[in-house]
Amino acid sequence: MRGKFASFAEDEHRARLAKARRLLREQGIDHCISVAPESLYYYGGYDSWVSVNSPQALIFSADEGEPTIVLRDTDVSLAHESSWIKDVRAYRLMFDDIPGTFAAVAREKGLRGGKVAVEIQSYAIPHSLGLALAQALAPAQIVDATVLLGMPRLIKSPAEMAYLSQAAAYAQAGLDAARRTLRPGITEIALAGAIENAMRTAGSDYWAIPTELAGGERSAGGHATPRERIIEAGDIVHAEFAGVAARYHATAIHTMAAGEPSRRARAVYEVGRASLAAGIAAIRPGAEVGDIEEASLEPVRTAGLEHAAVMRFGYGLGVAYPPIWLEPLQISRGPNQVMQEGMVFVLHAYLQLADEQLGIIQGGTYALTGQGVEMLIGGGDVELEVI
Template structure:
């Protein structure tokens, strides 16, 4: 049973852990209590979503030594079937002192004071638990390691790329289903059902964000989830959903029209399409993310719609658990990150005209390869699709 459903080799996981250790040492940090489920999977191979209600952690030192996974006893078999880590321990919820157990394991590994890295921005570390853990770790100082632990995930290995390409095939099944099912008279919920059913039938794992789908007067809602609204002839309908393979997400983003739309809808869509194309053109190894977003905004500003572009242009994607699928890469003004070969990211040109009850979003999931920018899945830079 041990490792029967492991997604990667032990060697790949150990290499990732060594990278994390190097980063910790560079920051003068001696120990790590990693609680974000993305990190538990990426470094420890442990596949489980239950951090939302049952604290779990991968605990290790910056020096050599075996890591420890600590989790709720209910989930022992999940670690056995997916993780390479040999030292797996458990606690009983509602009975055991969980912060004390976490701190005790860290002390076994040499913690006496100094700094302890924890992803304090993760939803897996709720405020009350974080306070209790801080007390249990005293006099050690907790240092936020959300970005430190997440940055190594930005450059994908060949094995990771294989999962992302498989995830893209699942998302493609969903996009194909959307094209077949979108028509006047269908409800948004029924349309979402066709998409989700197609992805599951194709083999997709569960996704970390609900299917986003909004049409007609709801299309200005960028993160709108489907309602029982009936789609009408001429409605613009935008979609955002992900196929998932071994927790690696590939997101399809597309706007389509259910019959011939209004002239204004076509105009707004075309501006969004030009924005997406301009942003993609600015992406290359060494490009600054601020310059990329600025390039994507040039067509929007030229059309007098600068105030309607309210989303970041892009973000990194890969391993994910609910409630998000974003990685630390931010393709946006306000960030100073540099693009590198091996990065995988979502791009979206989004325009929101609330007063006109009109919005579009166009893009998809892309990889920066040695040959340039490759779209893995999505609508991409295409003329408005009318079905």
């Protein structure tokens, strides 16, 4: 049973772990208690969503010793079927001291003081657990490793790209279903159901964020989830959803119209389309993320709609568990990051006109390859699709 459902070879995981250890040593950190489920999967191969209610940890030192997974006893078999790691320890929820267990394993690996890396920005370590863990680890000091452990995930290996291509195919099934199903008279929930059913039927794993879908008077809601609202003739409808293969997400983003829309809706869509195209044109290896977003905003400023551009232009995408699918790459003004070949990311032009009850979002998932920017899935830079 051990490793029967592993997504990657052990050698790939060990190479990733070696990179993480090198980053730890460069920061003067001797030990790591990784709690984020995406890290447990990326480095340890352990595939489980349950960090949201049952703390889990991948514990290792910056030297070459073997790592340990600590998890709830209910989930031991999940580690055996997916992870290459041999040392799997279990605790009993409601009875055992979980922070104390994590700390005891770290001390087995030589922890006495110094710094311990933990992803303190992860939802998997709520404030109460963080406080208890800090107390259990004292006099060692917890330092934030959210970015340190997340950044290696930004450059995808050939094996990861294969999963992303598969995920994109699942999302394409959802996009095709949206085109077949959208019509006046259907509810937003029914449309989302057709999208999700098509992706699951095609073979998709579960996604980390609910399907986002809204139309007509609700279209200004950028993160709106579908309701029992009936789609009307001429409604602008936008959707954002992901196909998933081996926890790798590929997100489709597309705006369509259920019949001929208003002239205003068409005009706003064209501004968004121009914004998307301008941002894509600025992407190349070495490009600064702030410059890319600035380029995407030029058509928006020209149209006098900069106030409506309230969403970052893009973000990294790959391994994900609920409740988010974002990686540390932020394609936005502010972060000091540059684009590199091998990155995969979501790009979206979003314009929100709340006072007009109108919003459009257009984009998808892209990869920066040796051939340039390649769209894996999404609506992309196309004329408004009227169904």
